[in-house]
Amino acid sequence: MALPSVGTRVTYPAGDLIARARVLHVEPVATDDGERLAVLLDTTSIHPVDAGWPDQPADAGVITVIDGAALTVLDAIVAATDGETLHLGRDIPVRKGTEGWAFVVAHLVDAGSAIAEGDEVETRADALLRASLSRGHTACHLASLALNRALADRWTKDPRRDPLGSPDFDAAAIASSRIEPNGSVDRYRLNKSLRRAGFDATVFTGEYGADELRAAEASIDDTLATWIAGGGDIRIERDGDLLTDRRQWAADLEGGTARLFCGGTHATSLADLGDVRVRLELVDDDGTPTLVMTTRAHAPS
CATH class of the missing domain: 2.40.30.130 (Elongation Factor Tu (Ef-tu); domain 3)
Incomplete structure (x- = not known):
């Protein structure tokens, strides 16, 4: 054949x-x-x-x-x-x-x-692996939107906006994203092009960078807790059934519905995620400061 x-x-x-x-x-x-x-x-x-x-x-x-x-x-x-x-x-x-x-x-x-x-x-x-990867992917999207919101006042120019209206740091700086069971690891390069776009990278690289990391973590965790407590629906909106047909992740959050293009699998409700928290770390990637965000979802028992 x-x-x-x-x-x-x-x-x-x-x-x-x-x-x-x-x-x-x-x-x-x-x-x-x-x-x-x-x-x-x-x-x-x-x-x-x-x-x-x-x-x-x-x-x-x-x-x-x-x-x-x-x-x-x-x-x-x-x-x-x-x-x-x-x-x-x-x-x-x-x-x-x-x-x-x-x-x-x-x-x-x-x-x-x-x-x-x-x-x-x-x-x-495999149902268990699918469920854990789906929670991890949904938590990843939510964390990226919450990160954008936490860093919204760190821009000196008006960049592209995310689906909820915040400056889209995630889209501007993302270098890689890895979905894991019940979580994800995202790496953001704080390079010259990001600084030229108007992001003040000294928020994390300056003298008080460690304090700023902890403050951003707290802001992200608070936003995630508020969204998850709302228990909104999550769905995949698609143009067709073929592998390459365009698909969007859509989540009903406090303040509106967020949509992101995505080909992965996801939870069907915010209530499925339980407690989601992030950890931010600044590392050196061949001379370029890189923000690493590790997200973990602890599913309801």
């Missing part, structure tokens, strides 16, 4: 853990961990990692062939094909949406797995 000409339909944005699917293509691939089979399906509930912005790890899970074996998904990666060649992760040579290319989820399984094109299968994501 030829490589697919249409992208994978994904059901995880709606919170689905299980999906029925058909195998479109199976291909041996070489990975850093050895030989694998890349399994392409028409539909999946397995969230993949995207090499373009690999903040949320892939789901753990299984592919069960109907009346057959259950295969462990060793990894799930965003891939792309022009109909002739399958490119995995960082090897994708074009941007999403490029005409003539289909973006798909490559499910990596053991090289000797009994699965073939045309098989009817079921995908099942």
Whole structure:
């Protein structure tokens, strides 16, 4: 069977853990961990990692062939094909949406797995890992908005605003974001371009930087506690069901609804997060002061 000409339909944005699917293509691939089979399906509930912005790890899970074996998904990666060649992760040579290319989820399984094109299968994501990563991703977004609010008076120019109207420090300074079970780690570079944009980096690098870090932490934690106490809904708003269709995270917060473009998975209510707190640290990254924000969500028991 030829490589697919249409992208994978994904059901995880709606919170689905299980999906029925058909195998479109199976291909041996070489990975850093050895030989694998890349399994392409028409539909999946397995969230993949995207090499373009690999903040949320892939789901753990299984592919069960109907009346057959259950295969462990060793990894799930965003891939792309022009109909002739399958490119995995960082090897994708074009941007999403490029005409003539289909973006798909490559499910990596053991090289000797009994699965073939045309098989009817079921995908099942691990519920506990999904829930913890979803809490971590939602807490990450909330913490970034609360950080923007805490630093709103540290700008000497009027930069781009975030969805709640605060100067968008997160968008201006973010270097990397890593979602973890029940939390995240975000790194912000306080470099020359950020200072030229109008942010006063001396708030953290000056004589009283340590005190300012603790004050910002307290402000963020207070904002998070207020939002979470409101118990607002969280949802994914999407243009369609394909992997590359545009999706937005939306959260009903005190003072309005925040929306951010996001391809990850999330909690469905602020009440699911429990107690969320952050820790701020200033580190040196090859001579550039870098603010590290570690966020932890302690889910309700």
